[in-house]
Amino acid sequence: MKNREKRYKQIVHFVEEKILSGEYRVGDKIPSVNAWGIRFGLSRSSIFLAMDELKSRGLIEAEPSIGYYVSSCEVKIQEKVLLLFNEFTAFKEDLYNAFMAEIGDDATADILFHNYNRTIFETLLRNANGKYTTYVVMSGKFEGLQRTLANLNGHVILLDHFRPELKALYPSVGQDFEEDTYQALLTGAEQVKKYKTITLVQKEGFEPEERFSGIIRFCKEFGLCPQLLSTMKGHPVEKGHLYITATDRELVDILKKADAQKLAIGHDYGVISYNETPMKEILCGGITTLSTDFKQMGRTLAMLVKNKTMQTISNPCTLLQRNSL
Amino acid sequence: MKNREKRYKQIVHFVEEKILSGEYRVGDKIPSVNAWGIRFGLSRSSIFLAMDELKSRGLIEAEPSIGYYVSSCEVKIQEKVLLLFNEFTAFKEDLYNAFMAEIGDDATADILFHNYNRTIFETLLRNANGKYTTYVVMSGKFEGLQRTLANLNGHVILLDHFRPELKALYPSVGQDFEEDTYQALLTGAEQVKKYKTITLVQKEGFEPEERFSGIIRFCKEFGLCPQLLSTMKGHPVEKGHLYITATDRELVDILKKADAQKLAIGHDYGVISYNETPMKEILCGGITTLSTDFKQMGRTLAMLVKNKTMQTISNPCTLLQRNSL
DNA sequence: TCTAATTTGTGCGTATGTATG
DNA sequence: GCATACATACGCACAAATTAG
Numbered sequence: 001m002k003n004r005e006k007r008y009k010q011i012v013h014f015v016e017e018k019i020l021s022g023e024y025r026v027g028d029k030i031p032s033v034n035a036w037g038i039r040f041g042l043s044r045s046s047i048f049l050a051m052d053e054l055k056s057r058g059l060i061e062a063e064p065s066i067g068y069y070v071s072s073c074e075v076k077i078q079e080k081v082l083l084l085f086n087e088f089t090a091f092k093e094d095l096y097n098a099f100m101a102e103i104g105d106d107a108t109a110d111i112l113f114h115n116y117n118r119t120i121f122e123t124l125l126r127n128a129n130g131k132y133t134t135y136v137v138m139s140g141k142f143e144g145l146q147r148t149l150a151n152l153n154g155h156v157i158l159l160d161h162f163r164p165e166l167k168a169l170y171p172s173v174g175q176d177f178e179e180d181t182y183q184a185l186l187t188g189a190e191q192v193k194k195y196k197t198i199t200l201v202q203k204e205g206f207e208p209e210e211r212f213s214g215i216i217r218f219c220k221e222f223g224l225c226p227q228l229l230s231t232m233k234g235h236p237v238e239k240g241h242l243y244i245t246a247t248d249r250e251l252v253d254i255l256k257k258a259d260a261q262k263l264a265i266g267h268d269y270g271v272i273s274y275n276e277t278p279m280k281e282i283l284c285g286g287i288t289t290l291s292t293d294f295k296q297m298g299r300t301l302a303m304l305v306k307n308k309t310m311q312t313i314s315n316p317c318t319l320l321q322r323n324s325l
Numbered sequence: 326m327k328n329r330e331k332r333y334k335q336i337v338h339f340v341e342e343k344i345l346s347g348e349y350r351v352g353d354k355i356p357s358v359n360a361w362g363i364r365f366g367l368s369r370s371s372i373f374l375a376m377d378e379l380k381s382r383g384l385i386e387a388e389p390s391i392g393y394y395v396s397s398c399e400v401k402i403q404e405k406v407l408l409l410f411n412e413f414t415a416f417k418e419d420l421y422n423a424f425m426a427e428i429g430d431d432a433t434a435d436i437l438f439h440n441y442n443r444t445i446f447e448t449l450l451r452n453a454n455g456k457y458t459t460y461v462v463m464s465g466k467f468e469g470l471q472r473t474l475a476n477l478n479g480h481v482i483l484l485d486h487f488r489p490e491l492k493a494l495y496p497s498v499g500q501d502f503e504e505d506t507y508q509a510l511l512t513g514a515e516q517v518k519k520y521k522t523i524t525l526v527q528k529e530g531f532e533p534e535e536r537f538s539g540i541i542r543f544c545k546e547f548g549l550c551p552q553l554l555s556t557m558k559g560h561p562v563e564k565g566h567l568y569i570t571a572t573d574r575e576l577v578d579i580l581k582k583a584d585a586q587k588l589a590i591g592h593d594y595g596v597i598s599y600n601e602t603p604m605k606e607i608l609c610g611g612i613t614t615l616s617t618d619f620k621q622m623g624r625t626l627a628m629l630v631k632n633k634t635m636q637t638i639s640n641p642c643t644l645l646q647r648n649s650l
Numbered sequence: 651t652c653t654a655a656t657t658t659g660t661g662c663g664t665a666t667g668t669a670t671g
Numbered sequence: 672g673c674a675t676a677c678a679t680a681c682g683c684a685c686a687a688a689t690t691a692g
Contacts, residue, residue: 357657357658357659358657358658358659359657359658369659373659373660376659387658387659387660388658388659389658389659389660390657390658390659391658391659392657392658392659393659
């Protein structure tokens with residue numbers, strides 16, 4: 001009883017066999033839920049379990065009021081993964097490539113982007129629901145996220161979760177914003193000590209506050225002064241400040257202001273920017289960046305998808321020291 | 326097979342269109358239920374769903390045993406627009422905001438991104454089909470695009486179409502790549518004449534070849550030499566060349582190489598970069614950029630959605646002259 | 651003029667997958 | 672695991688009006 005196969009699995013295998021043998025071909029209609037029920041002596045909901053599994057693996061598609069159709073012959077596909085990311089950057093591509101290389105050939109993955117727009121986020125998940133076995137969600141700080149995720153029919157894995165209350169509910173791999181920021185400052189401590197104040201510039205409610213905790217921790221140890229700004233608008237660049245910026249827009253704002261004020265980067269003021277991009281390598285002789293290792297994140301993610309273990313994993317982060325520090 | 330518009334809704338929209346276009350006028354008899362059934366290949370009862378909806382909206386009246394008559398022209402269609410863009414950039418946001426401001430209460434709009442991935446493009450359109458009245462598609466150079474677009478159930482408008490064969494089929498607003506490039510060079514001719522060769526760096530098949538035609542035209546008039554490179558990989562930066570780059574990656578590559586070769590930007594070599602971003606304002610003392618006016622594009626697009634006229638509109642383009650030219 | 655077949659809209663029953671509890 | 676409501680789609684029987692012969 002315990003270890004016996006679930007009864008609905010019979011139907012899954014039955015359909016798999018029919019597809020493999022060529023009896024069911026792409027476009028064919030398969031028996032209706034009621035028909036299966038009579039044939040196998042199972043309740044409607046049990047049949048739905050089987051249909052849902054076949055659907056999520058992409059083998060069949062449902063047409064309401066009509067029936068189910070065979071949509072693929074790829075019986076070997078056991079995992080269909082949806083990657084729902086916030087935005088596309090060169091380094092997200094690294095994550096994607098590392099993930100695909102690691103995940104193996106009995107799995108496929110699609111990737112979509114919500115660009116921090118809640119409506120898009122909801123729309124994409126609603127349309128995708130039921131079509132994948134696993135949903136990997138990089139969400140940002142959306143309110144009431146828990147409800148949306150609970151509606152998903154399949155495994156859910158979080159990337160860069162910002163909400164501690166979700167940690168216990170889903171496996172995840174992400175940045176430990178406090179620890180990463182603290183460790184980065186420690187790595188560059190020799191240079192960081194040149195400055196009197198560390199100013200974090202990031203929009204309230206959009207970026208993780210934990211970063212500031214890391215800065216406070218470092219400042220206490222090294223006798224510096226921590227400061228939090230939601231924007232540089234209306235603020236001049238201060239001599240002796242080390243600015244840590246979350247967005248490229250604020251970074252550019254600082255650099256322009258400093259130039260106008262004739263302040264020398266790396267001496268009069270310093271800059272650390274989150275997230276590496278090619279341009280930062282040469283901007284102002286090099287901007288020091290603080291980035292998580294997206295390739296590693298991709299590999300870890302693939303592991304989580306395959307193992308389905310309930311883990312919260314922190315991704316490693318590195319400081320690229322350049323002229324601006 | 327899946328995700329097409331609900332079948333009876335097709336008939337509702339069909340009748341709406343006929344009334345709007347003036348083909349059906351008040352008092353006219355419309356085709357019978359049987360006639361619709363034959364035409365659209367669905368059952369009589371499904372047609373009644375459509376007729377019931379039209380009746381409840383007061384557009385038609387039934388006369389038993391006789392038929393249906395048009396009873397009103399007050400068609401109130403709530404426009405729902407899907408914007409399917411290639412990628413999210415700060416300047417696409419300008420387009421979106423300008424569009425939303427101009428379209429006002431006449432429509433609601435969703436925005437999605439395919440990031441130049443054909444599979445994502447197809448998936449998103451397939452899922453969205455039937456849910457919108459208008460589809461605005463910024464596609465890039467996808468092969469066989471015509472087939473995909475033909476499947477869409479609703480109005481289609483193209484943004485930045487690269488395929489001349491589609492011009493006649495759909496209204497569009499986009500860049501005239503040849504003319505824009507030529508005019509930009511003309512605007513900066515005083516500076517451009519400093520160089521002997523104009524080198525366009527852009528990936529074959531991904532970016533519009535028309536840009537090179539514009540460069541050739543300019544070079545002929547001013548006695549310069551045009552050159553086309555698909556990448557800077559393996560090529561040093563040449564003295565006396567003006568480089569025009571499509572992607573920021575190539576731009577960074579040029580700047581790094583030139584720095585290593587100790588060439589002075591704006592003197593030994595020049596750079597014009599497509600698409601303005603905040604960072605280019607300060608990179609190397611300012612990179613000259615060539616950008617289309619995305620806000621204007623948004624306004625024009627809103628006009629096209631409202632008017633549904635069959636037009637091909639060229640969007641204005643401007644050259645921002647900076648240190649790199 | 652009559653009759654029977656056809657066409658019309660109407661109404662009800664059934665089947666489908668979906669969603670929610 | 673079960674129950675229920677829902678939207679969509681198909682089929683059949685019916686009465687009234689029209690049409691063919």
